[in-house]
Amino acid sequence: MKLIKNAVLVLLTSLSTLLTAQETGFSELLQNIDSREKTSLNGMWDMIVDPLENGYYNHRLKPMDNGYFMNAQMESPSDLIEYNFETSQQLMVPGDWNTQLDKLYYYEGTVWYKKDFEYTIDTDKLAYLYFEAVNYEAIVYLNGERLGSHVGGYTPFQFEVTDKLKEGNNFVVVKVDNKRKAENLPTVNQDWWNYGGITRAVHLINTPKSHIDDYSIQLPKGVTNVITGWVSVTNGKNGDAVSIAIPELKKTVRAVLKDGKAEFSIKAKPKLWSPTSPKTYEVVVKTETDEITDQIGFRTIATEGSKILLNGKQIFLKGISIHEEAPFKTGRVVSVEECRILLQWAKELGCNFIRLAHYPHSEAMVREAEKMGFLIWSEIPVYWTIQFDNEDTYANAKNQLTEMISRDKNRAAVILWSMANETPEGTSRLNFIGNLAEQARKFDDTRLITAALDTQGRGEAGNLIEDPLGEVVDVIGINNYCGWYAGTTESCASIKWASAYNKPMIMSEVGGGALFGLHGEKNERWTEEYQAEVYRTNIEMMRNIDFIAGLSPWILMDFRSARRPLKRIQDDFNRKGLISEQGMKKQAFFVLQDYFLKENN
Template identity: 40%
Template structure:
């Protein structure tokens, strides 16, 4: 179960760390190969020192070549290629080290070391004790370090491996840059002996009422543990009781007249407090319901058309280590476009994006990097698949902004194994959270009858995403007029469309890579889908240009240029075309 840390006080370990690249993977147990100085085979009298010992690289005689106190000084969170420019394209092992002071007298009964995200594999030691490992570059993980922390100075070691793996998620081939590093914050969270590890709030609407259910996962609860939830502004208090699985649960019913439901036009948030004995967490939540009824996408019982944009998590010169200013900048662009929706592609973005979306009233599509050619038949990959879904969902299942969980992007709908496994993943998502909609980004097929959805996965989705690039890779920009709509069928979101342009490159509308060409694609695409009763919204590809090693022609040079804004924040003509279309959709 995900450790909820955001509302808690914690000790940040962000700041300056030491980083040591290990391209040949030699330093894991490297010094165990050396002999003691009293060994007959060691005539030089070499006395090996631990790689953890301060000053080992300065010793007399034969110095140590690798020492965790004597690496490159880097900031954490950071993507190492942006911090150490000569390692911009490096993929492999990097050892990170951090010394920090710990005051045992001020700590709680138990302490947890939490990482926001490490790309891609991490192995962690604290004071020489191995804590464990984690796979997946975009989701949080934590370790109980109560017994490993010492009063005074502590040494934390993280071995980070960002190599691309065929058996990984994503696998070895992607269309985005592989930013290695400890890309999100590291912290130590201290809690009482009995504490709330996580909670989940569910909202269900009826004609006159708002029904709330709150579940809490409480560690080290005993028979007389008192668990409550309260909403002070609503004057609601709920006493939670343990079910057969040990989950504490409770319910409340409110009059709709007493509640302002969360929506893009009025993103009302309420304080919720969940308490277990001496532990209390406080969070800000929105009350709302998303649903699909008779082919319509509904928010709080009313049909909504999603005016969206897709975006990667990246910033020029920072890689994937965004700060709050970067998040604010994205929301400024999104607001200027007139969006009420965004697709956070192609992996879980920082939690700060979802919390900001709660505040701003932006509906989100979130996904894991089950991208292109996943080996769906491998049981270990399936378990990794579930792990990444679970870590994302348990992190963000209380964010009112998050309405769609996506389970895959551009996977082969003619693959029989894929068509067996993905419905199982959809069911798994619903087991974790059945209050949101399950989707995936799929392809359409061209037939004699027009453009149709033939992907069998659509029967297992609440909303179908369609990636199509008419006017750029094939066909004409307005070809989606031929999409054979079924107004009562599964709602469709255009999850990707668009074309590339290099900012400042101008010419005729039929000249590829010009801003004019890209703008014409947007005019044709928006005209083609406007009025289609099955299409419930769109999120064109993409908000800003991003790093992509496979894109190497003269106009791209390592960037995907489909952004409405370039990597420096300069707007292209298509930005204004989409903005105008969304202004019309709002009226």
């Protein structure tokens, strides 16, 4: 064991040395879009399904300069134009195409989206076209001109379009491609639905020419009486003033721009954010030409041996995992109201913690969870067996990590950045995830790093956690399905756990499946009684783990998955939810609820 640990430490030291030469920093993205002047481009968009990508490539598979993105119109009866957005079907944005049109239920490929909108030019303003998320690869055109592309289905991106907009009518076209590829994240094999489309909101945002584009405002690591941070200003000049005010604390500080960024420090002792008291403060950031208001909470998070400390005190994370699957109608979550339904169910369950799996959820979800007092595990889709030796795959993962942290770095509720889920052990995987963890700490050293490790095997002494990735993370996540994928329900309670690392462990996945309304004996698979028994025996197992710091069983609600074809039981749903997709609570919900209500810390 010492040899393994020493080898890992040498590897991490070399990684750290390598990373010092690499550029770090957030991708350019407007922070806090709800505090901006913005126009919604949501609603019905024209669409064309293009499985052969005829709208992008010619018959020699060469990109065309007159593809569907030109939105060409017939000017004479003899014109040959083999597409027409005006007479096409439509899709709602935000939304996925799979649940909007039956013929697209299983479809993976290209769909073209087109939206017309009116714009009035203001020469004193800049304009940004902002997408909250498009799954998976988007190529964006404005009035026939290519703006750029984005890869990754769960993080926001934008384009500055000030000089590309016209007075009056404009149109935006987006080529959306959700084909799964081995080099992508997630890879070709995933256990959730590959919802294609413009799945989150689209905005046209106006800002002053010199405007606040980003900021970080929080307590430094381990400190509760100083608020520090920085403000970034586009088109700001050296020496320009930036003020940061927290009216309730009667605090205002003036900072000065240098190379586009102003750093500041405020002596203050705010009331700390916690699940029992999710206190936030209005924070106002101003320049001579711009003003942004946000609600920000302040808290500290740390570890001490096998404990997780929130604001210096031990906390047990009573959690549940959640997919971004809409309740009642299924499909991708598209509204704040749908977020609130899922979160209210978690609150009813007795949770103070949620694992947002297996990708960054919407900003609305994170902000609503913060208001309701949930601690959050946020994750990028480094999932199962990806191409760890592929440099482009790593660049993709780093970019998704950067965009996740950039968007949510001011949310006190987020305490864990997760680097991966159930990845196979190996040197290339350790290099890959070790690099990501190092990058995450460079971006944000105030939060904890975690990863969900794959199910551990049984040994004579029980389950020993010795995955070398345990050296990289601050908190070890363990996915273990005793009674479902391995062992009998009777065997679970007696399993003993040990760890090679003096670190907190979260049982990040545990559970089993059941079809709501199917009843039988507790040893009968797929019945509510079987699932409830899995939970009872696994809860007994977890009670006996002295280094466990929390749990987030799998999962709050049944969700669609193409890996689950069993007719009359699964019907394309992963049935491990404690609640059915129609909102009906299974017996296991109440078993876990009873356990959480009896936990006093």
